[in-house]
Amino acid sequence: MALPAPDLDDRGFDDLVGDARRLIADRCPEWTDLHPADPGVTLIETFAALTEQLIYRLNRVPDRLYVKFLELIGVRLVPPTAARTTLTFWLSTPARAIQLIPAGTRAVTVADGEDPLVFATLDDLTVPPCALTHLRVRTADGISDRTATLETGGAVAAFSAVPQPGDELLIGLDRPVGGCAVRLEFEGRVDGVGVNPLHPPLRWEARGPAGWLACEVGLDETGALNRPGAIVLHVPEGHQAALVDGTLAGWLRARVVPPDEGQPGYSASPLILGLAANTVGGTTAAVHADLVDDEELGDSEGVPGQRFTLSRTPVLVGLGDPVLEVSSDDGWQRWTPVRHFAQSGPDDPHFLLDGVTGEVVLGPAVRQPDGTLHRHGGVPPRGSRLRLRRYAVGGGSRGNVAAGAISALRTSIPYVAGVENRHPASGGVDGETLDEARRRGPLTLRSRDRAVTAEDHEILARQAAPELARVRCVPSDGSGSPLARILVVPAAPAQHGRLRLEDLVPAQESLARVAARLDETRLIGTRVVVEPPRYRGVTVVARVVARPRVRVDRVRDDGLAALYGYLSPLTGGGPDGRGWPFGRPVQAGELFAVLQRVRGVELVEDLRLFSANPVTGERGSEAGRIEVEPDSLVFSFDHQLRVEEH
Numbered sequence: 001m002a003l004p005a006p007d008l009d010d011r012g013f014d015d016l017v018g019d020a021r022r023l024i025a026d027r028c029p030e031w032t033d034l035h036p037a038d039p040g041v042t043l044i045e046t047f048a049a050l051t052e053q054l055i056y057r058l059n060r061v062p063d064r065l066y067v068k069f070l071e072l073i074g075v076r077l078v079p080p081t082a083a084r085t086t087l088t089f090w091l092s093t094p095a096r097a098i099q100l101i102p103a104g105t106r107a108v109t110v111a112d113g114e115d116p117l118v119f120a121t122l123d124d125l126t127v128p129p130c131a132l133t134h135l136r137v138r139t140a141d142g143i144s145d146r147t148a149t150l151e152t153g154g155a156v157a158a159f160s161a162v163p164q165p166g167d168e169l170l171i172g173l174d175r176p177v178g179g180c181a182v183r184l185e186f187e188g189r190v191d192g193v194g195v196n197p198l199h200p201p202l203r204w205e206a207r208g209p210a211g212w213l214a215c216e217v218g219l220d221e222t223g224a225l226n227r228p229g230a231i232v233l234h235v236p237e238g239h240q241a242a243l244v245d246g247t248l249a250g251w252l253r254a255r256v257v258p259p260d261e262g263q264p265g266y267s268a269s270p271l272i273l274g275l276a277a278n279t280v281g282g283t284t285a286a287v288h289a290d291l292v293d294d295e296e297l298g299d300s301e302g303v304p305g306q307r308f309t310l311s312r313t314p315v316l317v318g319l320g321d322p323v324l325e326v327s328s329d330d331g332w333q334r335w336t337p338v339r340h341f342a343q344s345g346p347d348d349p350h351f352l353l354d355g356v357t358g359e360v361v362l363g364p365a366v367r368q369p370d371g372t373l374h375r376h377g378g379v380p381p382r383g384s385r386l387r388l389r390r391y392a393v394g395g396g397s398r399g400n401v402a403a404g405a406i407s408a409l410r411t412s413i414p415y416v417a418g419v420e421n422r423h424p425a426s427g428g429v430d431g432e433t434l435d436e437a438r439r440r441g442p443l444t445l446r447s448r449d450r451a452v453t454a455e456d457h458e459i460l461a462r463q464a465a466p467e468l469a470r471v472r473c474v475p476s477d478g479s480g481s482p483l484a485r486i487l488v489v490p491a492a493p494a495q496h497g498r499l500r501l502e503d504l505v506p507a508q509e510s511l512a513r514v515a516a517r518l519d520e521t522r523l524i525g526t527r528v529v530v531e532p533p534r535y536r537g538v539t540v541v542a543r544v545v546a547r548p549r550v551r552v553d554r555v556r557d558d559g560l561a562a563l564y565g566y567l568s569p570l571t572g573g574g575p576d577g578r579g580w581p582f583g584r585p586v587q588a589g590e591l592f593a594v595l596q597r598v599r600g601v602e603l604v605e606d607l608r609l610f611s612a613n614p615v616t617g618e619r620g621s622e623a624g625r626i627e628v629e630p631d632s633l634v635f636s637f638d639h640q641l642r643v644e645e646h
Contacts, residue, residue, distance in 0.1 A: 080431040101282065105413065129278065135171060166255070166256065170253045178236065183231070185229075204233055215236065286421075292391055336348075347378050363377015396429070399428035472487040474582075492570060536633070540591055552643045580633055
């Protein structure tokens with residue numbers, strides 16, 4: 001497919017005339033009449049027009065030839081990939097009937113001075129109504145049914161008299177509500193419950209096929225059952241009907257856990273006087289893309305090698321195979337997309353789609369040594385119509401928006417009041433540039449789609465999953481069978497300069513595509529393992545002195561942003577500005593310099609470096625140097641910065 005050819009000389013007619021006028025002023029100062037009617041100026045404009053034509057022809061070579069050679073060896077620009085997130089749709093009233101939010105529903109960002117970004121849902125979202133049917137309380141003494149007590153207006157103790165870790169309040173719904181937002185309305189009173197609402201020893205969970213799944217609490221007006229109010233739970237997709245105490249229902253539970261260090265536990269059980277449940281919303285996956293349906297491409301001329309151009313570009317990959325349909329006497333015939341036509345026969349209904357240029361290409365006819373023509377791919381009959389059923393356009397790093405950035409509906413849906421992304425969008429990567437394709441060309445020619453060296457593995461992995469931010473191949477140490485470990489890091493958004501560990505875990509789809517591609521190209525006997533790197537948590541505790549008449553809070557924010565940016569596994573962090581290098585140790589001395597460069601810092605009084613477990617939050621001992629294994633990256637975890645006034 002055509003690659004954009006660069007210009008060797010980008011000067012035009014006006015530039016050439018302007019250069020000549022400046023030379024006249026320097027070389028012939030006595031020539032003062034530069035009016036367009038002057039014969040000399042006319043000659044200048046004539047030669048500028050001729051020179052412009054020469055430049056036009058010059059720009060066709062040699063870079064144009066280089067681009068054509070890249071096309072001959074199969075190098076194509078990699079299209080952008082789209083950021084993904086989840087969208088939560090809020091109903092205007094609690095569901096009374098099943099509410100359907102169809103696939104392709106569009107929502108947009110709202111930002112002053114910028115074009116809105118469109119996100120579209122991938123699957124149908126069904127939001128059913130729900131109601132409370134059962135209430136159980138489980139303590140160390142066993143499980144008891146409190147449904148009748150609640151229905152008659154009696155007070156129900158949520159846990160044992162003095163709640164202990166392991167106590168459970170079990171709420172049974174009339175149906176499973178996976179992927180939905182459930183609102184629980186509590187009526188009750190507080191008798192010295194005594195917990196910290198910001199750090200309650202309470203976990204909300206939903207029953208799944210293999211056990212209990214964690215629920216995200218979107219709203220808690222009760223302060224962990226401290227007062228009457230509503231709790232909104234975002235129930236995970238795996239919620240299903242299950243048997244608890246012999247009763248089949250869609251079960252939710254509130255489970256008492258040990259309090260965090262320094263936090264109080266429950267001193268008395270909350271008393272529930274009333275409880276109701278209803279569905280107020282639902283959550284589904286969405287992608288930064290706009291979907292185009294049933295685009296007419298034109299009529300076939302009945303010859304091989306036809307090309308049709310789509311109305312919108314770039315076309316995104318990884319969102320399902322595009323479907324080309326060709327009209328026939330029996331209706332519409334579906335054609336299959338392929339990567340190339342090398343294996344296509346004369347009658348195979350194959351086509352190729354270039355995502356960057358937006359071209360739909362049909363198979364060519366190649367002349368054989370005996371003079372005959374061999375078709376690689378079928379040819380639609382003359383006059384038949386072609387259409388592309390659905391394709392997606394968009395993508396790029398702009399789609400990596402923060403949580404809450406998507407807040408408006410572009411598609412109107414009855415009984416849906418609003419939409420939001422509760423989590424950041426991640427995975428958006430810009431398309432490949434021509435300079436990047438030129439650098440990739442010699443590497444492609446050298447490897448010829450075979451993974452031999454560590455660099456070959458990295459190049460092929462990036463081609464298979466362009467949404468990855470970093471790829472690193474750690475070869476075998478020679479102690480056993482040949483093994484290539486492919487460490488992949490997805491693109492992830494930063495919230496105020498901070499990354500979430502869960503956003504650095506690549507999607508299973510990306511891992512599968514990389515593994516499948518490398519399995520095709522690996523050497524016989526080589527095992528390939530595709531996985532994320534290990535992350536070594538690092539915590540910096542520092543004390544700095546601010547300059548006079550400088551805002552302390554601004555210095556603190558800038559200092560923390562500098563630490564999180566420097567100790568970052570993605571682009572922007574590390575000494576070279578491309579992410580922290582694999583296996584590079586962290587030293588306290590260089591972090592002194594990072595903080596000292598922050599605007600408003602007079603002096604870095606003290607700095608201490610600790611290793612940390614980013615999963616459990618456990619901090620290790622102080623160290624002046626933290627070693628990082630070759631298959632590991634650093635992860636900034638809970639830096640602390642104290643700023644003192646001068």
